[in-house]
Amino acid sequence: MRIVLEGGTVLICDAERRALSEGSVVIEDGRIVSVGEALRPDLPSEERVDCRGCVVMPGLVNSHVHLGEHLFKGLLEDVDFEGVFYSTLFAWEGRLTPQLVRCASLAAAVESLRCGVTTIADMYHHADATAEAVQAVGIRAVLGQKVLGFSLGRPPVASADGVDYRFDRGAFRDQLAAACEFADRVNGSASGRITTALCPHATNTLEPWMLERVAEEADRRSLRVHMHVAQMESERDDVAAHSGMGCIEILDSTGLLTERLLAAHAIFVSESEVKQLSARRVGVAHNPVANAKDGGLVAPVHLFRAQGVDIALGTDAFHMNLLETARFAVYLHRARAGDARFVSPEDVLEWATLGGARALGMSDEIGSLEPGKRADLLVVDLQALNLVPWHNPAAAVLYHADPRNLRLVMVDGRVVVENGTVSTVDAEAVNREFASASDEVQRRIGVGGGR
Numbered sequence: 001m002r003i004v005l006e007g008g009t010v011l012i013c014d015a016e017r018r019a020l021s022e023g024s025v026v027i028e029d030g031r032i033v034s035v036g037e038a039l040r041p042d043l044p045s046e047e048r049v050d051c052r053g054c055v056v057m058p059g060l061v062n063s064h065v066h067l068g069e070h071l072f073k074g075l076l077e078d079v080d081f082e083g084v085f086y087s088t089l090f091a092w093e094g095r096l097t098p099q100l101v102r103c104a105s106l107a108a109a110v111e112s113l114r115c116g117v118t119t120i121a122d123m124y125h126h127a128d129a130t131a132e133a134v135q136a137v138g139i140r141a142v143l144g145q146k147v148l149g150f151s152l153g154r155p156p157v158a159s160a161d162g163v164d165y166r167f168d169r170g171a172f173r174d175q176l177a178a179a180c181e182f183a184d185r186v187n188g189s190a191s192g193r194i195t196t197a198l199c200p201h202a203t204n205t206l207e208p209w210m211l212e213r214v215a216e217e218a219d220r221r222s223l224r225v226h227m228h229v230a231q232m233e234s235e236r237d238d239v240a241a242h243s244g245m246g247c248i249e250i251l252d253s254t255g256l257l258t259e260r261l262l263a264a265h266a267i268f269v270s271e272s273e274v275k276q277l278s279a280r281r282v283g284v285a286h287n288p289v290a291n292a293k294d295g296g297l298v299a300p301v302h303l304f305r306a307q308g309v310d311i312a313l314g315t316d317a318f319h320m321n322l323l324e325t326a327r328f329a330v331y332l333h334r335a336r337a338g339d340a341r342f343v344s345p346e347d348v349l350e351w352a353t354l355g356g357a358r359a360l361g362m363s364d365e366i367g368s369l370e371p372g373k374r375a376d377l378l379v380v381d382l383q384a385l386n387l388v389p390w391h392n393p394a395a396a397v398l399y400h401a402d403p404r405n406l407r408l409v410m411v412d413g414r415v416v417v418e419n420g421t422v423s424t425v426d427a428e429a430v431n432r433e434f435a436s437a438s439d440e441v442q443r444r445i446g447v448g449g450g451r
């Protein structure tokens with residue numbers, strides 16, 4: 001089947017950052033076959049979509065998210081995650097079921113598509129339930145089953161003396177085996193839309209020998225490793241106390257610091273560690289909204305840029321609007337730098353598209369509108385009141401667009417959202433099921449009391 005998007009401003013978002021003021025994008029069987037300046041009146045009218053007044057651009061890539069954690073949305077909005085991890089979150093996660101994670105994943109995936117996110121990189125418990133949701137909703141995903149160094153049934157305990165992680169060899173081996181089995185079985189499913197990764201939780205929640213085992217399994221399968229890295233001060237301090245190393249150094253010593261690593265956060269890292277990230281071509285998933293909300297944590301993006309580290313963007317928990325995240329990233333880093341020219345709209349849109357694709361090892365398939373790539377794209381209505389007048393299309397989208405401006409969202413050449421309506425699932429039913437699942441979670445963990 002052929003679809004031609006014609007007459008729009010085309011933000012190709014390739015390495016040269018090309019844009020066409022009035023172009024056409026031709027899609028056949030899920031792939032982009034041509035991108036050009038000319039309109040295509042030669043093609044049948046039923047195949048042509050009039051995109052005049054719109055921007056056609058690549059779909060957004062959310063490089064770090066936990067769809068299932070949507071169940072705790074509203075319960076952990078104003079907390080310092082540093083303490084909550086050990087006191088609360090792991091114990092709560094131990095009470096989840098596949099059905100609850102499926103409901104949350106459906107809701108969060110629908111919301112992601114509505115926000116123009118066409119690819120997510122997710123790590124969570126009950127990953128099969130998330131895969132089922134991804135399959136139904138029609139988004140693209142890199143999924144992994146989370147691996148911890150302890151049992152969720154016997155989570156770490158924090159005291160004035162620090163954290164006792166209650167590491168458990170047997171529990172780790174079972175979780176790694178399950179994660180590998182999931183990765184092998186699910187990789188390439190949903191007509192290739194789902195690929196898999198191994199997802200150790202963080203540098204401090206597994207012992208070094210456990211990280212080595214994960215690296216060996218990932219190497220054997222040539223899989224990506226998606227994990228939290230230097231997200232918290234306590235993570236850096238615990239790793240230093242036990243090994244004398246930084247978080248990046250411990251990854252290097254355990255064999256995980258390769259170009260297949262997707263490092264989420266990378267906040268508490270030294271300048272020399274940033275150089276290591278760059279030298280090994282490690283992609284960093286930067287989560288500015290989640291980090292700032294956690295008490296003003298700010299990743300050293302100025303060092304990433306100075307050293308040429310590949311930057312991608314993620315929303316982490318509870319938030320799905322990657323465009324909001326991209327916009328916030330500009331404000332945050334300009335405020336920090338005291339420089340109105342620190343990062344351009346084109347820089348940050350690259351983090352949200354091609355940068356994400358690079359970090360996921362998928363830049364040959366997605367991230368820009370180039371012939372041969374999968375047709376994951378957005379049509380943004382630039383004639384809306386909140387967007388006119390505009391001069392630079394990248395700036396208009398970054399500073400002023402919001403989900404209601406998305407006329408069309410496409411994944412793999414299939415229209416999944418049209419004028420705000422998701423076409424793949426019954427969004428109202430998803431909403432109802434998610435509300436019931438949220439109630440069930442609150443009963444299970446014994447907190448909450450309202451929607």
Ligand SMILES: [Zn+2]
Binds near residue numbers: 066
């Ligand atoms: Zn996370």
